[in-house]
Amino acid sequence: MAVLELRPPGLYCPAGDFYIDPWRAVDRAVLTHAHADHARRGHQRYLAQRGALGVLRTRLGEVAIEGVDYGKQVRIGDANVSLHPAGHVLGSSQVRVEVRGEIWAVTGDYKLGADPTCVPFEPVRAHTLITESTFGLPVYRWLHNTQLFAQIDEWWRANAESGRPSVIHAYAFGKAQRILASVNASIGPIVCHGAVEALNRCYREAGVSLPATHLVSDIIDRRELQRALVVAPPSAQGSAWMRRFAGYSDAFASGWMQLRGARRRRGVDRGFVLSDHADWPGLNRAIEASGAQCVYATHGYAASMARYLCERGLDGRTFDTHEFDAQYGGDQDETAGSAPAVTEAVAAAEDAPAAPEAPEAPEAPERSGLVP
C-alpha cells in the first residue's frame, strides 16, 4: 500500500487517515504552509508548524490547530509524521511520513535561496519524494539574493533621487516580507499597503526582524513619499489607492518575470525575478539530496520535470492536480497563476542569466502537448 495517494479531497495517508493540504473539507489536515491555496477553511483539525500559527489564525479564525516544532515526530494512526523547514515562507514545512519503515516526503512549496524571514530549507531523506515543480524548466534560474537586492536598491535609490516613489508589487504573504527584510532601508521610508502590514504584524510577533514600515496615512510630509519604497499586493495595481503616489515608478516581483512576455503583460516599468519557489537548479538539488528513487512532480511543469527525471534514471511521475488547481486555486501564491506555456519559456531561454553551478540542461522539451 502506498504511504500517500491522491484522492478527491487531496493527498491522503491511509495509514494515518489524514490529508496534506486538502482542497475539500476533511477530518484531519496536515498543512505545509499558510498560503491560501494550501490552507483552506472547513477542516475539523489542523496540524502545522508552530511558526505558521499566527498567519493561519488570522486567515482561518479560531479553528483547532495543533502547532509542532520542526523535526518533532507526531504519531497519527499508524504513521509517524514530522515537519521540516521548506524555506518558502514563515512556518513553511515539508512533511515526512513514515509507515512501517517506508518513508515518503512532501515538499510543499519550497526554495533553497537565502531568505532572512524564514528557516532555511533542509533536505529530507526519503524513498519517495513528492516535489512541487512550479518552475521546473531550465529557463528558470534565480540570481543570488544579494545580487537581486542590489538591483532593487539601485532602482529605488535612482527613483528617490529624482523624486519618484518606487512601488513594488509582490504577494502580501512571504514575498513582501522578504523584500522588506532584504532591501537597504536607509534609502528612504517604507510604506506598506494594509494587506501587507497585517502580515508584517504576524512576522514580527513570530520574532522576525523587519525594518520600520508605515501606512500611507501615517506619512504627513508629502516630500517623504517621493523617496519612499511602497510595497503593495498585485491587486493594488491600477487601484485608487495608487493615486497617492504621484509620478511613481512601478515594478513587479515574481519568478514569472524571467519571461519577457510576462513582464510585458504586467505593464510595469521593471520586472524583478524574485520567487519563493525553487528554480531549476534548486529543484534538482533538492531531489538529489532526498536520495529518493521515486519522485512525483506536481504543479507547473510537472510532466516535463517527470520526463527529465526518468531520463536521469529515476522513477519520475506526476500527480495530476490541474483540475483541483483550476477549481480551488488561491490568490496568494505564484502557483495560483497558471504557468506560461513551455513554448514561451523555451523561447525565452536566451533571456536567462548564466548559472554556472547549474547541472547540464536537458534537451529542450517538445513543443507540443506540454502546455500545463
Ligand SMILES: [Zn+2]
Ligand atoms: Zn506557497
Ligand SMILES: [Zn+2]
Ligand atoms: Zn503553492
